[in-house]
Amino acid sequence: MWTKKRVKAAVLFHALSDETRLDLLDRLKRGEQCVCELTEALQTGQSRLSFHLRVLKDAGLIHDRPEGRWMYYSLNREGLENLEDFIDELKRAIGCSGPSKQCE
């Protein structure tokens, strides 16, 4: 894994490294929702959620769609697929890296 890919992976994982953000993703599994719905659901401040939604968006994990005065957020297929790639790479290494095992 070269540097550039690693930077991207770190950003992705960082976005996933927070309980509030995992909670948000969980909610979005049910389909897109606006900030006000999420704020109501998580019972927390709006600016706090905006902050976390931005982190998720910057990482490519969610997508936003403005409509009127609402902003609807939803899971972003691409971001999640990216994530999957990173995991697969690690997974592939599991089989050959236990104690005293060598690969290639």
Add this chain to the structure above:
Amino acid sequence: MWTKKRVKAAVLFHALSDETRLDLLDRLKRGEQCVCELTEALQTGQSRLSFHLRVLKDAGLIHDRPEGRWMYYSLNREGLENLEDFIDELKRAIGCSGPSKQCE
């Protein structure tokens, strides 16, 4: 995803959210290595790596095996499998959460 699971996921993802730690995991894909080898490879301070190795270990992503005055680190199958579970759960949600789609 309930709270307890989410906490664990956050810890796992946090461990993966740092370039140095991703670099370490990358090295360990080739098989177990001692701290001195990793320090030489990454060209950085020993206490710095000990810190990051501890984060990875606490997250269950790597395993350590003392031998003489060396400490050998290697990937931990379990931790990686845990990780996979979390990803799968997210992945499963991809198909039904795009804009204006609803699940269940």
Add this chain to the structure above:
DNA sequence: ATGATACATCAATAATTATTGATCAATCAA
């Protein structure tokens, strides 16, 4: 025993992230 090596841990500091309470722009309803 002495000295060197491998590594963990600690304390101090630096850097990064998160939270909170404004404020602002845009949209909409009356």
Add this chain to the structure above:
DNA sequence: TTGATTGATCAATAATTATTGATGTATCAT
């Protein structure tokens, strides 16, 4: 137009993480 609502963003602060250098504990070679 006025006033209310949605949500982004900003500044200040708090909290968490990372880095560095120092110290301490084993282990090993001599």
